[in-house]
Amino acid sequence: MLVQGITGREGAFHAGACRDYGTTLVAGVTPGKGGATAAAGVPIFDTVAEAVAATGANTSFVVVPPAFAADALSESVDAGLELAVSITEGVPTRDMVRVMRAVPPGGTRILGPNCPGVISPGKAKVGIMPGFIHREGHVGVVSRSGTLTYEAVHQLSQRGIGQSTCVGIGGDPVIGTYFVDVLELFAADDETEAVILIGEIGGGAEEEAAEFIRRELKKPVVSFIAGQTAPPGRRMGHAGAIVMGGKGTAADKMEALRSAGCTVVESPADLGAAMESQLRG
Missing domain, CATH: 3.40.50.720 (NAD(P)-binding Rossmann-like Domain)
Structure with a gap:
């Protein structure tokens, strides 16, 4: 590097x-x-x-x-x-x-830009993710939010669930890597057995991810969408987190992911428990 x-x-x-x-x-x-x-x-x-x-x-x-x-x-x-x-x-x-x-x-x-980077626990990292909260394992994490990535990882590690690779794609309107790009890599990765996907309001990346999951990803997915109470037309945090023209709402994204077979939680505090439940089968 x-x-x-x-x-x-x-x-x-x-x-x-x-x-x-x-x-x-x-x-x-x-x-x-x-x-x-x-x-x-x-x-x-x-x-x-x-x-x-x-x-x-x-x-x-x-x-x-x-x-x-x-x-x-x-x-x-x-x-x-x-x-x-x-x-x-x-x-x-x-x-x-x-x-x-x-x-x-x-x-x-x-x-990125505006992302925390990528880490494969126990191997290497490029970015600003706090390595001490991670542990080696088999859950992939992909997120538009850096802090929610850390929250999900901490919950997993506290439950003894390690991660294969964690990727923060960034919250700007134009980024270089989207959910589907990372999901394709997780689908082909033998070390990744399940995935946490953290999205937010704005854009259509989560809906595209849901369609890919429906067609291609044969691994359990737990998801959370941030911005469920955001008013239309107001940017919330990230530059790309804005609902315009009635599109990009949290409700639409959550429904798309549920329809694709994902477990969608209402609160980020439930991500770890939901993934633990999925892994127990």
Whole structure:
């Protein structure tokens, strides 16, 4: 992993946290500071391409301000990285549209922006997820909300239920990876036996996920939809969490998931118990 923005306070802190968890940190990238050594003890390069050529990095962790995040992601795409994870909140939607249009078929998988990242407990993480609440196991977690991801994981771990991989896809209107993308990976993953899906109001990603689950996913799914009391037309938290034109309501999403065979809970406090019930059969 390389970290774009490693010389900033947040970049340095989270680079070290990922390294300490087990991720192989090989480089940092900050334009104009090439040739120096980061606080995390890795070399700094001016460009992602230079870092990849020198270290063989295949993943980027983007920790840069909103105005520069899209360009940083584009640089990762141009360098041919396999994965680029952006935690930055407030990236202009138009910038992300430009980035996603430029990703070639089979090119860099972008996670985020405005996401907590990804973690495979006991193996590695890229992002800001608190590793200490996780434990190794066989439940996959995918969520639009970072804090609700942590809540679900904590409940699972407290019940002795470990996780295979946890993915925060982000809450912005335009992101690089959606529910269906992650569900396809969970469906093909032998280490994942069941899935928790945490959605929220706005957009149609949950309905698309429900259709995929109905057709393709033969593993138990427990789901929660945030924003059940949100008034239409008002953004609630995330930039993408807004009900417009009567579409994207929590009720519609919950019904779609129930119809697909998912166990849908009314409160996030019930996620752990519901999954435990599913696993007991």
